Amino acid sequence: MMSRSFTKREKILLLIMAVLLLGLVYYRFVIVETANAVERYDVTELESELLVEQMKAESKAKMLAEMENGTINANGTVTSYNNIKNEIRELNDILGGTSGYNISFEQAVRSGDSVRRNISITYETSGYKKARAVMKELKNCKYRCMIKDVSFTSQAQGTSGLKSGGTVSVSLNVTFYETMVDADTALGLKEEKNEAQVQEGTTEY
Numbered sequence: 001m002m003s004r005s006f007t008k009r010e011k012i013l014l015l016i017m018a019v020l021l022l023g024l025v026y027y028r029f030v031i032v033e034t035a036n037a038v039e040r041y042d043v044t045e046l047e048s049e050l051l052v053e054q055m056k057a058e059s060k061a062k063m064l065a066e067m068e069n070g071t072i073n074a075n076g077t078v079t080s081y082n083n084i085k086n087e088i089r090e091l092n093d094i095l096g097g098t099s100g101y102n103i104s105f106e107q108a109v110r111s112g113d114s115v116r117r118n119i120s121i122t123y124e125t126s127g128y129k130k131a132r133a134v135m136k137e138l139k140n141c142k143y144r145c146m147i148k149d150v151s152f153t154s155q156a157q158g159t160s161g162l163k164s165g166g167t168v169s170v171s172l173n174v175t176f177y178e179t180m181v182d183a184d185t186a187l188g189l190k191e192e193k194n195e196a197q198v199q200e201g202t203t204e205y
Helices: 008-040 044-072 084-095 128-139 159-163 195-200
Strands: 100-105 109-111 114-126 145-154 167-179
Touching (some): 084 114, 084 128
Antiparallel strands (some): 109 114
């Protein structure tokens, strides 16, 4: 069996190749894997999403607080029944500046001389600022009303969208109040039965 000793030059070349091989292994299994792990668990995007959600929550809380204060300090005039045409005209004027809206009316309900009409409204705007502006106009409507059941969603991406171009969809209910005093008609009204009336109409066998 023949054996051969390496020359000094060959030993240097083998050492260099070993160092390069170790370098490649280190790069592949340490540096590359570490970079991939950082990318997989990068919290920067999560922090941005959390900030967006926090800003949304703050905007919603502010909007709902404004509307709650508006319902306590009700504005507008209580008109005689039936004021539906003027209420529709007022709503169309207020919602005319939105990206789109839909209005759904329920039958007006009478309780004594008081009449209430529930209206469901959905509309879209470009940003929370415009959405709040429309709700403020509704609150300050010339006819007495109460806003409730407010909810909204946003398709905004990033924090800038919360203040500008993000589409905001709003859903709410408005109750308009009228009176039978000086009313010319009672057509279209649904009589609200109180507990006494319900018990009076119950027959025992």
